[in-house]
Amino acid sequence: MKSQVTFLRRKLSPYVHVAAAVILVFLLIFAGIRFRSWYSLGENRRQLTLVNAWNPVSETGYTPKLVSVEGGFQADRSCADALTRMLSDCRAAGNKPQLVSAYRSLDEQLVLYDGEVQRRIDEGKSPELAELAVRREIAKPGRSEHELGLAFDIVDADHPEEDASQAETPTGRWLAENAWRYGFIQRYPENTEGITGYSWHPWHYRYVGEDAAGNIASLNITLEEYINLFYGDEAAVVYEDAG
Ligand SMILES: [Zn+2]
Structure with missing residues (x-):
């Protein structure tokens, strides 16, 4: 009985290895495709950040x-x-x-925004009107x-x-x-x-x-x-x- 099992194992073993290798290759290809689509979806989302x-x-x-x-x-x-x-x-x-x-950077945006508001105030606009005018042109810090x-x-x-x-x-x-x-x-x-x-x-x-x-x-x-x-x-x- 024992020798029969050993014989079977010997006879099957090359096929088992080949099958295992084929399954492994397929799994790797599948995982690769999944990873690529997951990665490109992530990259897409990143590039489309609103x-x-x-x-x-x-x-x-x-x-x-x-x-x-x-x-x-x-x-x-x-x-x-x-x-x-x-x-x-x-x-x-x-x-x-x-x-x-x-x-x-956030700080650079802040300096830019405040500078533009101040420039308009210096030109004679009220702080409220100066900010309203700048808002159409330059994003508020944190929103650029x-x-x-x-x-x-x-x-x-x-x-x-x-x-x-x-x-x-x-x-x-x-x-x-x-x-x-x-x-x-x-x-x-x-x-x-x-x-x-x-x-x-x-x-x-x-x-x-x-x-x-x-x-x-x-x-x-x-x-x-x-x-x-x-x-x-x-x-x-x-x-x-x-x-
Ligand atoms: Zn710009």
Whole structure:
């Protein structure tokens, strides 16, 4: 009896090993696929982190992973290469893009915001009116996308004005046409203040990844609308109605 079992075991053992190896390989492939989709979903969610006047950075659970980019600026590492490629292709097309702002810490945002309010007070506005005017232009500290390391202000070096005229510069036109190919969107388009909370910022670009940027560009919608459309309830987007 014993020798029969040993014989059987010997006879089966090569097959058992082969079967075990095959099962193991399948399990590894399966786990790999699961991990990849879980990871890319996580990355997608990260890139689509919504920050606006009604969704502060502190409630997103987002922490930037900073790396250096040109001009002594810092960006989240998920988009640093895409930003570099976009700026270099923009230059290769004969334009002069200049990065003037990238990642800003909460403190830097605070200094910027308070400085702009003070500048308007110095010009003769009341503190209330000064703050109201600044709020349309600059995010309150803790509510700026720049704190994510995913937003960039890019102007034309020959015309560095941060106003609507930036859209008419060669750089502004090239970016409006091509940024989506690199995963960037113009975050505050014309006539969307009721949704985004900000006036038209043709110099402010936000990284959302190539898929989302392509969809947003072809549908001609804002990030708020895109998240509502594709992620619905899960994303819990809050924004005030226009009007
Ligand atoms: Zn900006």
